[in-house]
Amino acid sequence: MVTTGGGGDTDSRRPRRWKGASVILLFILVWGMFAGWIAHLLLARNQPINWAELLVVGLAGSFVGGLLISLLSGNGLALRPSGIIGSILGSVVLLAAWQAIRPTPRRRTR
Numbered sequence: 001m002v003t004t005g006g007g008g009d010t011d012s013r014r015p016r017r018w019k020g021a022s023v024i025l026l027f028i029l030v031w032g033m034f035a036g037w038i039a040h041l042l043l044a045r046n047q048p049i050n051w052a053e054l055l056v057v058g059l060a061g062s063f064v065g066g067l068l069i070s071l072l073s074g075n076g077l078a079l080r081p082s083g084i085i086g087s088i089l090g091s092v093v094l095l096a097a098w099q100a101i102r103p104t105p106r107r108r109t110r
Helices: 008-043 051-074 081-101
Strands: none
Touching: 008 051, 008 081, 051 081
């Protein structure tokens, strides 16, 4: 069967491509949460967990730290242990910086 025009073939391929993109996006979110959680364990073990804060810190730290360490070590953008370690270190640095500038809640005295 020969199809002419209309791009019917590309419509049947779209779900597979989107499925792959959604899996990658899910992996990035989970890895960011994991990196933020590790940073929280290293720095603020006794404080309550704010998952939204850890997600943001983990994603930003993974991007900055992982990319910087991977490029400095010469691995490029490949997934290597240096990038994974850099992701966690970047998250630790960002969480420490956030804790330093974040206003602390005031306690009421009676």
